[in-house]
Amino acid sequence: MSRLKDLQKNLFGGTTSNARQFGMIFTLVAIVLIFQVWTNGLTLRSDNLIALFQQNSYILILAIGMLMVIVAGHIDLSVGSVAAFAGILVAKSMTEWDLPWPVAILFGLAIGAIIGAWQGFWVAYVGVPAFIVTLAGMLLFRGGNQFIGNANTIPVPEGFREIGSGFLPEFGPNTGYNNATLLLGLAAAVAVVWRELRARNTRRAMDADPAPMWVSILRMAIMVGVIAFATLRFASGRVGTSFPISGIILLVLVIAYSFYTRNTAGGRHIYAVGGNSRAAELSGVKLKRVNFFVMMNMSVLAALAGMIFVARSAASGPQDGNGWELDAIAAVFIGGAAVAGGIGTISGSIVGGLVMAVLNNGLQLEGVGTDKVQIIKGLVLLLAVAIDVYNKSQGRFSIIGSLMRPFRRDDPAAPVSPPDAEREPAKAAVSG
Amino acid sequence: MRKFFGTSVVAISAAAMLALAGCGSGRDGDSGSSGEAAKGFAANSLIGVALPAKTSENWVLAGDLFTNGLKEAGFQGDVQYAGASTTVADQQAQITAMVTKGAKVIVIGATDAAQLSTQVAAAHAAGVKVIAYDRLITNTPDLDYYVAFDNFKVGQLQGQALLDGMKAKKPNGPYNIELFSGSPDDNNAGVFFDGAMSVLKPAIDKGDVVVASGQKDVKQTAIQGWKAEGAQARMDQLLTSTYGSKELDGVLSPNDTLARAILTSVKGAGKPTPIVTGQDSEVESVKSIVAGEQYMTINKDTRNLVKETINMVKALQAGNTPQVNDTKSYNNGSKVVDTFLLPPVAVTKANAAEAYANDPKLAPLTK
Numbered sequence: 059m060s061r062l063k064d065l066q067k068n069l070f071g072g073t074t075s076n077a078r079q080f081g082m083i084f085t086l087v088a089i090v091l092i093f094q095v096w097t098n099g100l101t102l103r104s105d106n107l108i109a110l111f112q113q114n115s116y117i118l119i120l121a122i123g124m125l126m127v128i129v130a131g132h133i134d135l136s137v138g139s140v141a142a143f144a145g146i147l148v149a150k151s152m153t154e155w156d157l158p159w160p161v162a163i164l165f166g167l168a169i170g171a172i173i174g175a176w177q178g179f180w181v182a183y184v185g186v187p188a189f190i191v192t193l194a195g196m197l198l199f200r201g202g203n204q205f206i207g208n209a210n211t212i213p214v215p216e217g218f219r220e221i222g223s224g225f226l227p228e229f230g231p232n233t234g235y236n237n238a239t240l241l242l243g244l245a246a247a248v249a250v251v252w253r254e255l256r257a258r259n260t261r262r263a264m265d266a267d268p269a270p271m272w273v274s275i276l277r278m279a280i281m282v283g284v285i286a287f288a289t290l291r292f293a294s295g296r297v298g299t300s301f302p303i304s305g306i307i308l309l310v311l312v313i314a315y316s317f318y319t320r321n322t323a324g325g326r327h328i329y330a331v332g333g334n335s336r337a338a339e340l341s342g343v344k345l346k347r348v349n350f351f352v353m354m355n356m357s358v359l360a361a362l363a364g365m366i367f368v369a370r371s372a373a374s375g376p377q378d379g380n381g382w383e384l385d386a387i388a389a390v391f392i393g394g395a396a397v398a399g400g401i402g403t404i405s406g407s408i409v410g411g412l413v414m415a416v417l418n419n420g421l422q423l424e425g426v427g428t429d430k431v432q433i434i435k436g437l438v439l440l441l442a443v444a445i446d447v448y449n450k451s452q453g454r455f456s457i458i459g460s461l462m463r464p465f466r467r468d469d470p471a472a473p474v475s476p477p478d479a480e481r482e483p484a485k486a487a488v489s490g
Numbered sequence: 491m492r493k494f495f496g497t498s499v500v501a502i503s504a505a506a507m508l509a510l511a512g513c514g515s516g517r518d519g520d521s522g523s524s525g526e527a528a529k530g531f532a533a534n535s536l537i538g539v540a541l542p543a544k545t546s547e548n549w550v551l552a553g554d555l556f557t558n559g560l561k562e563a564g565f566q567g568d569v570q571y572a573g574a575s576t577t578v579a580d581q582q583a584q585i586t587a588m589v590t591k592g593a594k595v596i597v598i599g600a601t602d603a604a605q606l607s608t609q610v611a612a613a614h615a616a617g618v619k620v621i622a623y624d625r626l627i628t629n630t631p632d633l634d635y636y637v638a639f640d641n642f643k644v645g646q647l648q649g650q651a652l653l654d655g656m657k658a659k660k661p662n663g664p665y666n667i668e669l670f671s672g673s674p675d676d677n678n679a680g681v682f683f684d685g686a687m688s689v690l691k692p693a694i695d696k697g698d699v700v701v702a703s704g705q706k707d708v709k710q711t712a713i714q715g716w717k718a719e720g721a722q723a724r725m726d727q728l729l730t731s732t733y734g735s736k737e738l739d740g741v742l743s744p745n746d747t748l749a750r751a752i753l754t755s756v757k758g759a760g761k762p763t764p765i766v767t768g769q770d771s772e773v774e775s776v777k778s779i780v781a782g783e784q785y786m787t788i789n790k791d792t793r794n795l796v797k798e799t800i801n802m803v804k805a806l807q808a809g810n811t812p813q814v815n816d817t818k819s820y821n822n823g824s825k826v827v828d829t830f831l832l833p834p835v836a837v838t839k840a841n842a843a844e845a846y847a848n849d850p851k852l853a854p855l856t857k
Contacts, residue, residue, distance in 0.1 A: 100590055105616075109586040113579070208709050211604035211675045213629050213823075223608045296615065371578065371605035372629060375675050376714060381575040422587040428573035428580050 086413050093420030100423050101416070104295040107288075108302060112223065112370060114415040115304035116141075116363035118408055120386035121393075122315050123352075123359035125407040128390050129319075130352045131332040131399030132181065132188035136195030137386060138379030140357050141364025143199035144169045146207040148365055149214050149374035159218035163365060170361025173199065174354030182349035191353075196383070204376055211375040214368055222369025224303040225295075235293035236300035243289025247282045254278050304366050311359075316404045328352060332399030388439050389414055414438075530809030531594040537803055538588030539569040539623075542601035543577050545716060546747055547772050548792055549599065552623075555796040556597070563800055565807075568593065577601040585609040589616050595803050600625045603677040607632070619806050622827070623799055626677050631824040635812060637799050639790040640831045641678050645685020647836040648742060648767040651786040652686075653693060655765035655838070656740045665739040666702040667764075668728055670721060670752065671711040672744040679716075682744045682769070683708050690742070703732045718751040725755035733761065740765035740785075746775035749784050771837065776846070776855050779839050789835040789845050798830055 093101040100106055120137050127134045148166040151157040157165060173195070180191040226238035233240070254274055261268040268274070292301040319325035330338035331348045339345045363382070368374040393410025395402025414435060421431045539556045541549050553569050560567030568588060572580040581601050586609055588596050596618055600606055607630035610620050614632035622636045656665045667690075672679030693699040694706075705711060705728075713720040721743070729738070738756070741764050743749040749768035756764060768775050768787035778784040802812035816829040837845040846852035 103590065106587075106590045109583075109590065109612075113583050113586065204714070208674065211602055213604055219608070298615070367579075370608055371582065371602075372607040373602075373604040375578060375602045375605050377578050377602060377675065380577070385576075418583065419587065422570070422584055423591060425568045425570070428571055428584075432573060 083409055086409050086416065089413060089416050089420070093416060093423070097420060097423045101420055102291065104291045104293075105299070106419070106423070107291050108225075108295050108299055110415060110419050111305040111308075112302045113419070114411065115302070115308045116222075116366045116370075117382065117385045117389065117415070118308055118411045119311060119359055119363045119366070120382060121389040121407040121411045122311055122404055123356035124383075124386040125390045125393070125395060125402050125404055126315070126319065126328055126352045127188070127356050128387070128395050128397075129332045129399055129402050130328050130349060131335065132349070132352065133387070134177075134188065134192045134353065134356045134360075135383050136177065136192040136199060137356065137360040137363070138382035139196045139199035139203065140170065140173050140360040140379075141367065141382060142203040142374075142376075142379035143173070143206075143364075144361035145364035145368040145374040145378050146203050146212065148218075149212040149368055150206065152215055152218060153212055159215060162218065163221070166361050166365045167358055170358035171354060173361070174357030175350075177357060178350035178353035181353050182346040188353065200379075203378070207374065207376060211373045213373040218365075219369045219372055220303055221307065222304055222366045222371070225298065225300045226303070226306070228297070228300070235290065236295070237293075239289060239293035239301045242301060242306075243285055243293070246285045246289070250281045250285065251278050304370070307362075307366070312404060312408055319404055324348075324351075329400055332401070334400070385414065386411075388435070392439060392442050530807050533564050533807060535565060535594040535807065536588075536592055537565045537567055538585070538591075538593035538596040539567060539599075540581050540584045540588065540596065541569065541571050541599040541623075542581070543572045543574050545574075546745070546770065548770050551792050552599065552796055555793060556800075559796055559800045560803070563804060565803065572601050578605050582606065582609050586612065589613050589618055593618055595619045595621060595806055597621045597623045597799055597803070598627060599623045600627050600677075602675045604628045604675070606630070621799060621802055624678070624795065626820055626822050626827065628677060629823045633822060633825070633827050635802055635814065636820055636822075636827045636829040637795065637802060638678075638829065638831060639795065639834045641681040641834075642685040642688075644769060644788050644790070644834045645682040645687070646689050647685075647788060647834060648682070648744070648769065648786070649686035649689030651836050651838065652740050652742055652765055652767050653689065653699070655767075655785045656699075659765065660739065663698040665699050666733075666736055667699055667740040667742065668703060668725070668732075668738065669701060669706060669711045669742045670713060670724070670744060670748055671708050672748075673714055673716045674709070674712045676716070679712065679744060680708060683711070686742055686744075686767075702736055702738075703728050713748060716745065716747060718747050721748040722751040722755045725752045726759070729755065729759045729761065733759075737762070738764045741767070743767050745769040746772040746784070746787055749787075750774060750778065753778070753783055771846070771849075771852060773851065773855065776837075776842065776852050779837070779842060780856055782839060786836055786838045789837050790832070791849070793849075794832055798832060802830070 124134060144166045147169055148162050151165055152159060152162045177191050177195055180186045181188045226236060228236060230237040258268040258274060327343045327348050330343050331345060335345055364379060367378060389411030390407045392413055393406035418431060537560050541553055544550050557567050557569045570584045578601055585596060589612055596613055603625050606627050610627060610630045610632045613620050619634045622633055624638050626636050627633050671683040738761060741752050743752050743766050746768040749766045752766055763783055765785040768784055771787050771789045775784050775787050779787060805812040814828040814830050816831050820827045820829045835845055843856040846856055
């Protein structure tokens with residue numbers, strides 16, 4: 059096997075889901091680089107990166123929950139309203155009932171859980187389609203927000219604002235960087251290397267061929283390089299700014315939910331239900347429980363997203379949450395989920411959300427008005443999905459198809475390879 | 491083996507991190523200290539202008555005036571509107587982007603006056619001067635200046651015009667009126683309403699003027715987002731619930747968009763046209779006033795307001811303190827903001843030609 063083939067097969071190819079993220083990430087990197095050049099380096103400047111994460115963490119948190127809802131074959135239109143409803147109650151609980159802010163956060167999550175249980179009950183146990191239940195919820199909780207807040211804007215205390223606008227603290231010796239962010243980056247780098255080496259050991263223990271050592275090293279070098287680059291960017295922001303706390307919340311959620319959806323029985327049940335609910339039920343999956351869980355989970359995350367937005371805005375307002383459901387749904391579909399359910403990954407949705415976020419941010423840095431930004435975002439969403447659908451129906455090789463394939467779990471486990479003239483005909487024959 | 495494994499993990503990652511750390515540039519430090527700001531900034535600097543969604547002609551006009559005015563003054567202008575549905579989040583992102591791009595002054599027409607303090611703080615920390623345009627940004631100690639029309643006066647003029655108009659039409663009361671106010675998240679809406687009530691309240695207490703529906707509280711009268719359809723729906727309901735047999739003499743409307751919606755509702759119900767107030771001198775309303783439908787509007791010449799704002803920017807550029815005429819009244823919850831107030835003018839059919847004589851768009855309508 060030539061070195062090139064080794065690289066093709068092992069660097070980002072192969073069959074491990076970890077390696078399959080390459081396509082979408084490639085798109086994201088391309089967009090970042092285009093804007094980096096277009097904005098004369100503003101896009102990757104530390105203050106802009108920090109702002110980008112702060113501005114979008116709440117949408118990305120919604121995308122995690124929305125992915126699970128969509129994979130299960132439902133949709134949730136109420137997330138924006140639920141976020142606003144939880145946000146106003148949490149703001150009121152602190153300013154009028156004097157709840158300390160950590161208690162208020164728990165209170166907000168509890169509200170999310172109660173709303174989620176309400177919506178989950180109608181979807182799972184009564185059998186009303188989620189589209190209808192959450193359309194009703196959208197009206198219900200938007201009205202609830204206006205009713206409770208009298209359509210006023212209610213400010214929140216300083217401590218609470220940290221979850222939306224706070225940063226990792228400054229401590230330790232003056233290294234010219236934010237030490238907490240450096241430690242976080244180091245931990246991430248160690249985790250990446252540890253995972254790679256452990257995967258090699260596992261494969262060896264299973265008597266499988268591990269990837270050639272030099273490919274592993276290259277892969278580790280690339281990932282550690284990216285982490286180191288990001289770490290230094292976040293750590294070198296203006297003194298007092300560093301990696302945002304909302305970003306940490308997002309990271310923890312992404313890791314936890316990725317593990318849940320990929321490696322646990324409960325998580326796999328969601329895919330089973332979305333793929334074929336009758337078959338799943340007959341194989342012993344508790345359909346109602348899964349549906350109830352995804353709807354409830356979505357509302358808890360929506361409440362969290364609402365609180366983060368309120369914290370960042372320093373106040374809860376009557377327009378909070380307007381249009382969030384659409385941003386979250388767009389992120390999930392750009393990230394390769396299927397409308398019919400059963401297909402999609404958390405990391406794909408996050409990357410899909412980041413594609414939208416970078417697009418939004420880059421266009422704003424260029425001074426493009428929101429009217430045009432909306433047009434462009436709409437077209438990107440439509441084209442990303444349309445080209446894929448078209449090429450699949452034609453049975454042709456599609457770049458986007460191969461980019462998205464990592465996220466299609468029903469595909470036969472054909473090895474994914476970068477577009478390559480030599481291999482293209484064979485590929486077309488396989489997928490046709 | 492196990493030991494080698496653990497060691498190599500740490501060694502490889504640490505080596506890679508260090509290698510990259512070597513290329514880093516260190517942190518930015520405190521950019522833009524106040525000392526630098528006192529000396530002004532380059533004459534061709536970037537000036538950011540963040541305006542709300544294009545829901546009224548006024549904001550569109552202001553945007554055009556800022557674009558042209560800043561260009562004439564030699565600045566690079568970056569004028570942005572919030573999107574129609576995700577207004578607050580858009581504006582937050584736009585202001586942050588302006589700071590990133592290195593704007594020296596950011597003028598903000600806030601879409602929600604209380605939800606921008608994080609962004610204003612970030613701008614302040616980066617040495618950017620922030621001017622609140624038309625709407626006072628609340629709960630932030632980092633706002634530098636506020637420029638606006640005297641909005642309490644606007645309300646007073648509206649209240650007085652409503653009383654005068656009804657008296658001219660029907661010499662003796664009691665008069666039945668209804669009250670409308672603007673979006674509750676707009677700091678100005680309450681100020682307009684309070685100004686108007688300062689004139690109307692004595693008449694209501696005397697019994698000369700009756701709010702027939704009984705809805706006098708600002709929470710009952712508010713129209714979320716200054717949306718025309720909201721005002722029209724509320725007026726429809728008031729006509730059905732209260733004015734089956736009674737006659738409606740006047741409506742206090744905080745602006746022209748709502749005034750026209752109210753008139754549409756009244757016309758749709760087939761009732762005689764009441765005295766309706768307005769504000770902003772929108773084209774359709776000026777036509778309506780000349781045609782004898784809407785009774786009055788307020789001329790807050792956006793040209794003057796934009797001109798004053800650009801004068802402030804020029805003063806800051808030269809390193810001077812901008813001119814203000816009110817350093818006491820506008821407390822935003824964290825500090826008293828230095829303010830430049832411009833006087834509003836009440837316009838009815840009687841003085842329309844005179845009031846709009848200098849306005850190229852409105853003057854022809856009054857002839």
